[in-house]
Amino acid sequence: MTQQTWTREDHRPVVLAGGSQFVQDQVARACAAAGVTPHFAADLAQALPLEPTVLLLGADQAAGGLPTLREVVVVGSADDETRAWAAAAHMASSRVVILPQGAGWLAEHLGRRLNPTASGAVVGFLGAAGGAGVSTFAFWCARHAAGQGTTTLLVDGHPLGGGLDLALGIEERPGVRWSDLRDLRGTLRAEQLAGALPADGRLAVLSHAAHPEGAGQPSGHGMDAAGAVLDAARGAFDLSIVDLGSAGSAAIQALVPLCDQLVLLVPSRPRSAFAVTRILEAYSSLPTTVVLRGPVLDGLDAWLVADLAGCPGPLPYLPFVRGSSVAEANGRMLDFPLPRRARKLVGSVVAGLERAG
Numbered sequence: 001m002t003q004q005t006w007t008r009e010d011h012r013p014v015v016l017a018g019g020s021q022f023v024q025d026q027v028a029r030a031c032a033a034a035g036v037t038p039h040f041a042a043d044l045a046q047a048l049p050l051e052p053t054v055l056l057l058g059a060d061q062a063a064g065g066l067p068t069l070r071e072v073v074v075v076g077s078a079d080d081e082t083r084a085w086a087a088a089a090h091m092a093s094s095r096v097v098i099l100p101q102g103a104g105w106l107a108e109h110l111g112r113r114l115n116p117t118a119s120g121a122v123v124g125f126l127g128a129a130g131g132a133g134v135s136t137f138a139f140w141c142a143r144h145a146a147g148q149g150t151t152t153l154l155v156d157g158h159p160l161g162g163g164l165d166l167a168l169g170i171e172e173r174p175g176v177r178w179s180d181l182r183d184l185r186g187t188l189r190a191e192q193l194a195g196a197l198p199a200d201g202r203l204a205v206l207s208h209a210a211h212p213e214g215a216g217q218p219s220g221h222g223m224d225a226a227g228a229v230l231d232a233a234r235g236a237f238d239l240s241i242v243d244l245g246s247a248g249s250a251a252i253q254a255l256v257p258l259c260d261q262l263v264l265l266v267p268s269r270p271r272s273a274f275a276v277t278r279i280l281e282a283y284s285s286l287p288t289t290v291v292l293r294g295p296v297l298d299g300l301d302a303w304l305v306a307d308l309a310g311c312p313g314p315l316p317y318l319p320f321v322r323g324s325s326v327a328e329a330n331g332r333m334l335d336f337p338l339p340r341r342a343r344k345l346v347g348s349v350v351a352g353l354e355r356a357g
Helices: 021-034 044-050 078-088 103-114 134-147 164-168 190-196 223-236 252-258 270-282 302-309 324-329 340-356
Strands: 014-017 039-041 054-058 072-077 094-099 121-127 152-156 203-206 239-246 261-267 288-293
Touching: 014 021, 014 044, 021 072, 021 094, 021 103, 039 044, 044 054, 054 103, 072 078, 072 103, 078 094, 094 103, 103 223, 121 134, 121 223, 121 252, 121 340, 134 152, 134 164, 134 203, 134 239, 134 261, 134 324, 134 340, 152 164, 152 223, 164 203, 190 223, 223 239, 223 252, 239 252, 261 270, 261 340, 270 288, 270 302, 288 302, 288 340
Parallel strands: 014 039, 014 054, 054 072, 072 094, 121 239, 121 261, 152 203, 152 239, 261 288
Antiparallel strands: none
């Protein structure tokens, strides 16, 4: 699939729906600092047809009918702060900015978001079904990118998955995990994030901890800070790979809108193959690379699944790799060698991500 481009004459990169005159003035100043002209809409109904790249939502606006796969920043004044946080709580893909204190962050964020060539790419890896092996595949691609000299972050998107660092064998290495970020508010500096994470060479990892403190508390997993974390990751790393798990998981609703593109791993199974079209429709706003995972069953080869998905065939094919599940279970993924065919596929997928980024 190709990168989506805008051709509509009425498209606006930044649209503010609602908001007081004070908020509008502050947004205008932040946009001027970012080198973009905002458009002001009276309400959400008028804002959405403008197809904004970034939708700013006044704290006075109800979010009913808002598409979930859209980046939203709720903006308000100090008087609106309680209402702004309440509005954001109902939207998985939202951030909150209180003005004028947050005007500098908003200007910086808009500048990075609207000029993606100046920042690192964020790529989500998604499985078409549970057990697709997407965590292992995401790691292989991250390890390959890092081995090629690309500063790379691997992000664990499974709050209930037990911790990706266990599979890598780095659970004892010091560094920040998601649960350490649960009290994060506002911005996170790129250099602060990069220096805090456990790493192996050019590969850094942000994992959930196996037994995080406060895991039983609301938001104890720390992923409420995902927006700020991935903003910082864009400045700290050339490439951030987010392990989203399987399609339909609750966690991905907050993470997908923060990604620039997706890689969809499809097991060669009937239900997975027929689900591809629906998944691509659900995430149609993002360019997506579809990869078929072996072994091939029931004649569902790289040509047939491509036809079912409406993609040019044949699909990139990841062969079954013997011993990979044992290496993951034993925490030996970092040192697990890939056979030539799998290594070639991983290299081609990473090269495609780097070209798109």
